[in-house]
Amino acid sequence: MTDTESGSAQPAPQKRADARRNQQRLLDAAAAAFITSGVDAPVRDIATKAGVGVGTIYRHFPTRADLIVAVYRHQVEACAEAGPTLLAESSTPHTALARWIDLFVDFLVTKHGLAEALQSDDAAFENLHPYFLDRLVPVCAQLLDTAATAGEIVRDLDAYELLRGVGNLCIGAGNDSRYDARRLVALLIAGLRLR
Amino acid sequence: MTDTESGSAQPAPQKRADARRNQQRLLDAAAAAFITSGVDAPVRDIATKAGVGVGTIYRHFPTRADLIVAVYRHQVEACAEAGPTLLAESSTPHTALARWIDLFVDFLVTKHGLAEALQSDDAAFENLHPYFLDRLVPVCAQLLDTAATAGEIVRDLDAYELLRGVGNLCIGAGNDSRYDARRLVALLIAGLRLR
DNA sequence: GGTTAAGCGGAACCATGTTCCGTATCGTCT
DNA sequence: AGACGATACGGAACATGGTTCCGCTTAACC
Numbered sequence: 001m002t003d004t005e006s007g008s009a010q011p012a013p014q015k016r017a018d019a020r021r022n023q024q025r026l027l028d029a030a031a032a033a034f035i036t037s038g039v040d041a042p043v044r045d046i047a048t049k050a051g052v053g054v055g056t057i058y059r060h061f062p063t064r065a066d067l068i069v070a071v072y073r074h075q076v077e078a079c080a081e082a083g084p085t086l087l088a089e090s091s092t093p094h095t096a097l098a099r100w101i102d103l104f105v106d107f108l109v110t111k112h113g114l115a116e117a118l119q120s121d122d123a124a125f126e127n128l129h130p131y132f133l134d135r136l137v138p139v140c141a142q143l144l145d146t147a148a149t150a151g152e153i154v155r156d157l158d159a160y161e162l163l164r165g166v167g168n169l170c171i172g173a174g175n176d177s178r179y180d181a182r183r184l185v186a187l188l189i190a191g192l193r194l195r
Numbered sequence: 196m197t198d199t200e201s202g203s204a205q206p207a208p209q210k211r212a213d214a215r216r217n218q219q220r221l222l223d224a225a226a227a228a229f230i231t232s233g234v235d236a237p238v239r240d241i242a243t244k245a246g247v248g249v250g251t252i253y254r255h256f257p258t259r260a261d262l263i264v265a266v267y268r269h270q271v272e273a274c275a276e277a278g279p280t281l282l283a284e285s286s287t288p289h290t291a292l293a294r295w296i297d298l299f300v301d302f303l304v305t306k307h308g309l310a311e312a313l314q315s316d317d318a319a320f321e322n323l324h325p326y327f328l329d330r331l332v333p334v335c336a337q338l339l340d341t342a343a344t345a346g347e348i349v350r351d352l353d354a355y356e357l358l359r360g361v362g363n364l365c366i367g368a369g370n371d372s373r374y375d376a377r378r379l380v381a382l383l384i385a386g387l388r389l390r
Numbered sequence: 391g392g393t394t395a396a397g398c399g400g401a402a403c404c405a406t407g408t409t410c411c412g413t414a415t416c417g418t419c420t
Numbered sequence: 421a422g423a424c425g426a427t428a429c430g431g432a433a434c435a436t437g438g439t440t441c442c443g444c445t446t447a448a449c450c
Contacts, residue, residue: 016396016447042437053399058439119367120311124438157378164371165379168363172314176359183352184360184383191386211416211427238407248430253408319407 023060025050031071038113039068065127072111076135079103083139093147098189100143101166104136105185108170115170136163153192218255220245226266233308234263260322267306271330274298278334288342293384295338296361299331300380303365310365331358348387 029050033041043064047054061067069076083100090096108115117125118132141159148155166185173181224245228236238259242249256262264271278295285291303310312320313327335354342348361380368376 018447019397022398043439044437047399054439055399055441056397059397064438116315121367121370157382158373160373161375161379164367164374165364165382168366169360171363171366172316172359175316178353178355179359180356184356187352187360187386188379188383189386191382191384195390213415214428217429237405239405242430249408250410250430251428254428259407 019060022050022052022056026052026057026060026067027070030067034068034071034111034113039111039117040064040113063127064124065131068114068117068125068128069131072114075107076132079107080135080139083143087143087146092152093143093150094152094193097143097147097153098186100140101185101189102182104163104166105170105182108167109173109181112174115167115173118167119164119171133160133163151194153194157192214255217245217247217251221247221252221255221262222265225262229263229266229307234306234312235259235308258322259319260326263309263312263320263323264326267309270302271327274302275330275334278338282338282341287347288338288345289347289388292338292342292348293381295335296380296384297377299358299361300365300377303362304368304376307369310362310368313362314359314366328355328358342387346389348389352387 026046030041030046033046033049037045043054043057046067047057050057057067061070079100082103083096086096086099087093090099108118118128137159140163144153144157144159144162147153165188169184169188170181173179221241225236225241228241228244232240238249238252241262242252245252252262256265274295277298278291281291281294282288285294303313313323332354335358339348339352339354339357343350360383364379364383365376368374
């Protein structure tokens with residue numbers, strides 16, 4: 001699926017074996033660290049866990065966002081691909097939209113601190129926006145548009161704004177039993193409905 | 196209103212003049228710094244702007260939250276007091292609720308980074324939650340309860356959750372013209388309505 | 391085995407928050 | 421006025437975490 005190896009022509013000079021090995025170790029260590037300490041686990045910790053020096057982490061993943069993207073790429077892809085599927089399988093476009101948003105929320109609340117990072121304007125996370133947005137906004141837009149065309153929801157909200165809103169609502173879910181992000185997201189989606 | 200001076204008895208030994216002067220300077224400098232650099236403006240910057248040493252800032256405001264609270268206390272009070280007033284003046288409880296939430300949103304989006312800080316689990320901001328919540332949750336609860344009793348909105352959402360949700364939605368407003376927190380908050384409030 | 395460039399490690403540097411203590415100043419008492 | 425103790429001050433020193441850089445290692449190829 002990705003553009004690594006077996007590509008069209010020459011531009012893949014095949015990295016050295018130790019480089020590939022270290023990259024994998026870093027991904028594993030980062031995934032583990034993200035679970036225990038959240039997505040802003042100290043760089044040194046991740047490097048130590050992977051048994052490499054800090055320099056190596058920066059060589060493979062220049063910014064923290066690159067590392068996060070690499071770790072979660074599969075899941076984001078899965079979420080993106082679920083959009084059309086749900087649209088085909090659900091009884092109404094609004095149902096599909098609601099279910100898809102559920103997937104998105106699940107993804108965010110299970111990754112400690114990811115929602116925060118996504119909204120943060122910290123330079124380290126800057127590349128996170130483009131990646132998530134490029135991949136998910138079109139999917140969400142299609143769901144919104146289909147539902148709007150079916151006359152189920154209001155028209156004047158674009159996918160970007162909705163995704164950011166949902167992402168924002170997910171901030172701090174998980175840390176606080178009195179706050180249930182899913183319920184608020186559900187209210188937001190309910191607010192979209194035409195009455 | 197506050198419990199400073201002219202109190203009941205002995206426990207106010209009257210601070211030294213330079214201490215009071217520095218405290219005021221710090222408040223002014225912090226207010227200015229918060230506008231230009233957000234609520235996490237570097238401690239040293241604020242101290243320099245106020246013409247004092249960093250030690251002085253910590254003596255007067257042990258945590259950043261204390262400083263933020265001191266700077267914005269008036270406005271939080273005003274917001275809290277507006278609750279009953281709106282309830283008395285508005286045509287319906289739901290209108291009062293919507294207007295009050297508007298005030299709250301206005302407050303948050305005009306203070307660069309305050310919404311972020313409010314939701315952050317950073318230890319430095321820990322005292323921010325109690326203050327805001329103690330002051331505003333009861334007000335919001337009364338608005339919610341009145342509207343629910345009037346049969347205008349759903350019952351199963353408590354004030355804490357709503358305020359956190361609205362606070363979350365305000366994160367990053369102001370930095371991004373494509374994201375309009377007010378619109379999403381309005382949708383959320385719309386989602387509360389019984390239909 | 392010899393050569394070379396990709397890759398590595400981690401010391402060093404920078405930015406920030408936080409603590410601590412020697413010194414300066416205030417307020418008061420004589 | 422002068423002295424004295426308590427209060428408050430400043431900023432150096434320390435802690436933490438991100439980021440850079442360069443001398444050394446080693447995989448890959450001849």
